[in-house]
Amino acid sequence: MLIKVNRKELAKHIQIVQKAISQRTTMQILEGIKISAKENTLILTATDTEISIETRLSAIVEREGDFVINSRLFGDIVRKLENDIIDINIENYNMNLKCGDSIFNLSTQKADEYPDLPRVEENTEIKISAKDIKNIVKKTTFAVSTDESRIVFTGVFMDIRRDYINFVALDGFRMAIQKLEKQTGIEESIIIPARSLNELVKIIEDDEDISINISRNNIVFKFGDTVFYSTLLSGEFFSYTALLRDEHSISTSVSRKEFQLAVERASLLAREDRANLIKLNVENSHIDIKSNSEIGDVFEKVKSSEHDNTLDIAFNSRYILDGVKILEAEEINLNFTDSVNPLIITETDDASYIYLVLPVRLAG
Amino acid sequence: MLIKVNRKELAKHIQIVQKAISQRTTMQILEGIKISAKENTLILTATDTEISIETRLSAIVEREGDFVINSRLFGDIVRKLENDIIDINIENYNMNLKCGDSIFNLSTQKADEYPDLPRVEENTEIKISAKDIKNIVKKTTFAVSTDESRIVFTGVFMDIRRDYINFVALDGFRMAIQKLEKQTGIEESIIIPARSLNELVKIIEDDEDISINISRNNIVFKFGDTVFYSTLLSGEFFSYTALLRDEHSISTSVSRKEFQLAVERASLLAREDRANLIKLNVENSHIDIKSNSEIGDVFEKVKSSEHDNTLDIAFNSRYILDGVKILEAEEINLNFTDSVNPLIITETDDASYIYLVLPVRLAG
Known part of the structure; x- marks a missing residue:
């Protein structure tokens, strides 16, 4: 195999297939990338048997062939080279790589031993x-x-x-x-x-x-x-x-940022070892959030849109925060049923996303 | 103690003293910051017994006093609050902290138990x-x-x-x-x-x-x-x-970046378990860098200014790279004596910094 390839393009495509290389494989061949050269194209393949990636780039292929090379080493070398063009020549599983004033001689493995890509019928x-x-x-x-x-x-x-x-x-x-x-x-x-x-x-x-x-x-x-x-x-x-119901005893809206910061502050005292417990008192026009631990307690108050019912309910603050902090909306809706059924969080102006959190049942 | 303090200023000063808080102290009081309020000034102190920091900020002190509070918890709370002004009231070692719609009640420790700052005579x-x-x-x-x-x-x-x-x-x-x-x-x-x-x-x-x-x-x-x-x-x-000598058998200059990249590439094959060994052949107008491991070998050539002598010398590449990559100069000087005496690296246009690396002695 004898090829000339653009260094930056090769580096970019190695980085793509490296996403399928597992850090902790026990099969040595799976630490490698398979590279095939034919018809002025390089085909790079990598797999960890769960994820497989194939990607192609143009190259000058003077002699066709294929090989497997350690992914990390080859990626580091190509990334750190300086010239635009890399020349690669493979004979008897030995790679000779030249780029500017750098010469690498590296041993490669047989491409036949590399696992095949999954077969997929192209229907839907x-x-x-x-x-x-x-x-x-x-x-x-x-x-x-x-x-x-x-x-x-x-x-x-x-x-x-x-x-x-x-x-x-x-x-x-x-x-x-x-x-x-x-x-x-x-x-x-x-x-x-x-x-x-x-x-x-x-x-x-x-x-x-x-x-x-x-x-x-x-x-x-x-x-x-x-x-x-x-x-x-x-x-x-x-x-x-x-789990999805349309009727709730309380549907109210709050500022996402205010609600998130109040829950985050309450969480500072809601310790991991106590299930990050925070208690919400949902009042008619605001929500009180409380938490405590041996070092002290915290009270937060968040304004909400007006509604009729009130409710006391407890949560693991982590599960609320996980869902709230990925949202971008300025305003979010909080939909409660009762103290044992899930809180359903949605964005006020976009119904496409639903986040549902189970409450923590308190004894007594 | 009763004070009003600007939240951002307090957060900034907490962050300063936190540099003296050790993550792994066994003395519980050293997880705390000592805060003293007097004459409209807050004095924050922290120590891990090796590093001690004291910093001051203005505050409205309505009743003087002092206390010790857990550094991480207090820092997190102040950082996550939203309003400009924090009110702190301490009675019987209990802190009541108010900021906007947030209320924290936290237990504090006695300031008397906190270690004193070192005494320093102000002479030189x-x-x-x-x-x-x-x-x-x-x-x-x-x-x-x-x-x-x-x-x-x-x-x-x-x-x-x-x-x-x-x-x-x-x-x-x-x-x-x-x-x-x-x-x-x-x-x-x-x-x-x-x-x-x-x-x-x-x-x-x-x-x-x-x-x-x-x-x-x-x-x-x-x-x-x-x-x-x-x-x-x-x-x-x-x-x-x-260790510093002025006479060298070879004094030559190279591009810092070219030399660094060539050593970095050679290091890709110079494995940790073999002391990151790279070999330099210092020729009259260039330096060849070689390295090898069971997977292959690498040859690099870096242009250098002309000089008379030649030398073969080996290094642990890590020690060369550590010193070269913190330099900003475009050109650096490499000063060699022989294969057993240190390489002295300086910046070509600034004599204030000297980096010296011992070579690796090769058997035979």
């Missing part, structure tokens, strides 16, 4: 803008469970209906739902590992359209020169719609 | 600009030893001569000397813990003059409203001037 295709994908990931993945023993809840449920898609994440204490209006023409539900979505958004660019294909075990995202594969989680998800 | 005084102090700290503290068993080498040696001061740090592998021209009128040498200097530069502002007083066991830095105390390390320092 959904297009979502990168901006929407980033919003969905930001507003859902933080709410997934970290408990590996119930693996389906470490993923985001993608519930595709004919004219919308719901993205749902939950962990038994709270639930986040982002709805996307979209004429899909199909009805299908899958569970995507949250980790895959978090890696995906690191490499998509803001103005791209992402084309999505779904097969039995995989989801594929295509954008620019890159194809991003993720395995799906199999299992039964929670029937989340049962 | 040296003034150094904040800019010079920052430069000295940046160019020396990285080179101190981390070996606590030889405690004097974890400090920076401040060697005060009548018309200059040398700041010296070394760890047995390399040595950094920053010289400051200054009419001090005295001759005295002290050792300042590197940690103290690193904390000091976090709180001094660029346009300040720092007034320095030295007594038997302490050094005191005064600036603005703040006094920063550090204990000194006692013991014999290394007679560093013996």
Whole structure:
């Protein structure tokens, strides 16, 4: 194999496939990137068996071939070189790399031993803008469970209906739902590992359209020169719609920032070892927030829109804050039913996002 | 005690004294800040027994008094409050704090139990600009030893001569000397813990003059409203001037950036477990840098100014990089004697800084 390639382009594409390299793999070959050169194209592939990425760039290919090279070492070298053009020559699994006054000789591995990419039937295709994908990931993945023993809840449920898609994440204490209006023409539900979505958004660019294909075990995202594969989680998800009710005994609106800061201050005394407990007294035109620990207590008062009923309810402040601090709206709605049913938080001027927090039941 | 204080000013001064709060103290009182209110001034004090800081701000003091409060909790509360004015009332060691719609009740500790500040005789005084102090700290503290068993080498040696001061740090592998021209009128040498200097530069502002007083066991830095105390390390320092020679078999200059990048690339194969070994062949108009490991080898060539002799010499690349990457000069001088004596690195257009690296002796 003998090629000439632009250094910056190669560095950029290595950085893309590196998102599929696991830090803690036990298979040595998976620490590598597979690089194939043919027809004046380099194809870079990496996989950790859950996420796989393939990306392409132009190069002058004087002799075709392929090889596997340690991802971190090769990435560091290409990033730190200075000249525009890199010459790579591979003979007998030995790479000779030249760039300006730098010469590297590195041993490579056989490309045959590298795992194949997943096979995906190209049937249904959904297009979502990168901006929407980033919003969905930001507003859902933080709410997934970290408990590996119930693996389906470490993923985001993608519930595709004919004219919308719901993205749902939950962990038994709270639930986040982002709805996307979209004429899909199909009805299908899958569970995507949250980790895959978090890696995906690191490499998509803001103005791209992402084309999505779904097969039995995989989801594929295509954008620019890159194809991003993720395995799906199999299992039964929670029937989340049962938790959503339209009628609430109290629906009131507050300034997002004021509410967030008041809960944050109350949390300073709501210690981890006591479940970050804060108590809310929802009065007719304001909400009092209280918390205490052995070192003292705190009282906060947040103005709210007027409403009829009052309620005393307690929460783990962390779960409230997680959901409130990712919102951008100036005003948010707080919808209460009673002291044992969830608080439903929405943005006042945008109904597409719903965040639901279970209260803490107090003894007595 | 009853006071009214500007929230932002208080937050800023808490942040200053927090630099003296240790994360891992076993004395509970040292997790606290001591606050004294008198004559319309708040005096904040904190200490970890090595570093002590006192800082003052104006406040409306309606009833004088003093107390100790947990530094982190109090700092977090003040930082997260929203209104401009904080009212604090302390009765029977209970603090009542009000700010806008927030009310905190916190227990405090007796100020009598807090350690006293060091006593310092105000005799010699040296003034150094904040800019010079920052430069000295940046160019020396990285080179101190981390070996606590030889405690004097974890400090920076401040060697005060009548018309200059040398700041010296070394760890047995390399040595950094920053010289400051200054009419001090005295001759005295002290050792300042590197940690103290690193904390000091976090709180001094660029346009300040720092007034320095030295007594038997302490050094005191005064600036603005703040006094920063550090204990000194006692013991014999290394007679560093013996290592400095003016005659070298090779004195050559290189582009700092080119040399740094070439050493960085060579280091990618110079592995930690093999002492980051790189080999330099100093030729008449260029320096070849080589390194290898089981995965491959690398050759780099850096242009240098012409000179007569040639030399083969080996280094731990980390020690070269540590000293080169903090320099700003475009061109640096490399001064070699032979393969067993140190390389002396200086900036071509500024003789005030000297960085010295011992070579690695190769077998055979």
